[in-house]
Amino acid sequence: MGVRPLDLLDLDGLLSDEEREVRALARRVADEHVRPGVAEWYENGSAPIRDLAAAFGKAGLFGMHLTGHGLAGSSSVALGLACMELEAADSGVRSLVSVQGSLVMYAIWRYGSEEQKDRWLPELAAGREIGCFGLAEPDHGSDPTGMSTRARQEGGDWILDGVKTWILNAAIADVSIVWAKAEKGVTGFVVPAGTPGLRTRDMGSKMSLRASSTGEILLDGVRLPESARLPGARSLMAPLSCLTEARLSIIWGVLGAARDCLDATLDYAASREQFGRPISGFQLTQAKLADMAVELQKGFLLALHLGRLRDGQDRPLRPEQISVGKLNNVREALRIARQCRTILGGNGILRDYPVMRHAGNLESVLTYEGTSEIHQLSIGQKLTGLNAFAR
Incomplete structure (x- = not known):
């Protein structure tokens, strides 16, 4: 064993x-x-x-x-x-x-x-x-600077109009954190469910992350008191810092999906016999297993390093540091899931094994909270000093 x-x-x-x-x-x-x-x-x-x-x-x-x-x-x-x-x-x-x-x-x-x-x-x-977190919009996913949702003051209140999409738990949330452009910059609001003008809509037909709820937030003349505004949030850096915080959980989380795929595959390969012996005894299978185990451990060490950095300071990690972690760990976790599927053969697509479900989920994780391309540009900007995001 x-x-x-x-x-x-x-x-x-x-x-x-x-x-x-x-x-x-x-x-x-x-x-x-x-x-x-x-x-x-x-x-x-x-x-x-x-x-x-x-x-x-x-x-x-x-x-x-x-x-x-x-x-x-x-x-x-x-x-x-x-x-x-x-x-x-x-x-x-x-x-x-x-x-x-x-x-x-x-x-x-x-x-x-x-x-x-x-x-x-x-x-x-x-x-x-x-709760849910309303930042992404139908026309502004990777580029939140183009945010269309607006907040305007009317007397002592705020009026919000706009649409947020791809929001986890939007349709069932008791409270939404909604980000909107105001006269003096991006501002955050705490919006309780049931507020007049606030509607949500579940997004069905997903082929990934199916054991979760994803929806839209629709804001039509939502009136909020000043007390609903997040007073410390004064620019786009506020929601972006929240994303930086959450991405560390992703960097760690995908290692679990990859590990579960690899554990299931090791068990399967030990019991599945072809040509008179377990397929785990064949050189090509062992090469695949070895490469996947190495990448899993490298990802763990990277996540641990970033976690220790975060715990040693009173501020979020720098964007390029988080980008290294998300780019590498999600990409490698997805590769592990796909490779594990090849070892399981046709059985790899059955719900009896977790591999195909993890692979389907990781396709979404690959692009949410920053696509691979966005994280590559974040790293590239730090390496070169040149902003490839600039128009």
């Missing part, structure tokens, strides 16, 4: 006891609440999001890296390990934790008023309420 992929370099020795405990907790939560039903959720295109939110909240997985207001203040590495275990079950389920904690809660935690923090953070952390 061989060792599991992440045991080759004894990487556990790089983690603290607390980090291993958080990882074990997240694995138990995934094993109990996600794995038993996720293949069926994916096939049916729906998942019990509120039940999952309650379970994750009870385990303390939402916003666990934030401090105050009853939050745990765990390390970024601990959060990353939790996301790795959740994404080993399913990318869509991990996205729930990333969006809730590292986008919605982080936006309120960093840019919100004390009243906003007191009102929303405890409820979101407990999973009693669900």
Whole structure:
């Protein structure tokens, strides 16, 4: 019997006891609440999001890296390990934790008023309420500077008009963080569900991230009081900093999907016989397995390095640092999933094995929160000093 992929370099020795405990907790939560039903959720295109939110909240997985207001203040590495275990079950389920904690809660935690923090953070952390993060638009995904959603002042109130799309949990959210262009720059707002003029619409027919809810936010003359504005958010840098925070969870999370594919493939290759012996005994199969295990461990070391950097400073990682992590780890995780499918052969497309589901999910992760091309340009700009985004 061989060792599991992440045991080759004894990487556990790089983690603290607390980090291993958080990882074990997240694995138990995934094993109990996600794995038993996720293949069926994916096939049916729906998942019990509120039940999952309650379970994750009870385990303390939402916003666990934030401090105050009853939050745990765990390390970024601990959060990353939790996301790795959740994404080993399913990318869509991990996205729930990333969006809730590292986008919605982080936006309120960093840019919100004390009243906003007191009102929303405890409820979101407990999973009693669900949030969504409205930045992307139908015509402005990779280029948020072209944002069309507008916020204008009328008396002491704000009026919001626009459309946000590809928003996780939009159709079921109790609160939306909405970003809009105002006279003095991009501004964020906390918009409770049921606010007049606010509508949401679920986006069906997805072929990826099917164990999650994705939708649109439609804003038609939404009137909000000044108290709904995030007072600390004064430019586009505010939502971009939230994305930087959330991308670290992605960098860790995709390692879980890749590991789950590789674990399933190792088990399959050991039992699947061709030409009178297990296919894991053939040289070409072992070459594939070795290359995938090496890339998985390199990705883990990269994620760990970025997590330690984040924990050693009071500010987000630099954009190009996050870009290195997302570009490499998502790209390699998808390659691992595709390669694992080749070892499983025709069985690789069956729901009995997680490989095709992970590969389908990773196709979305490859392009959300920054496509590979955008992250290449972020790195290229830092290397050359030239801005290839400029018009």
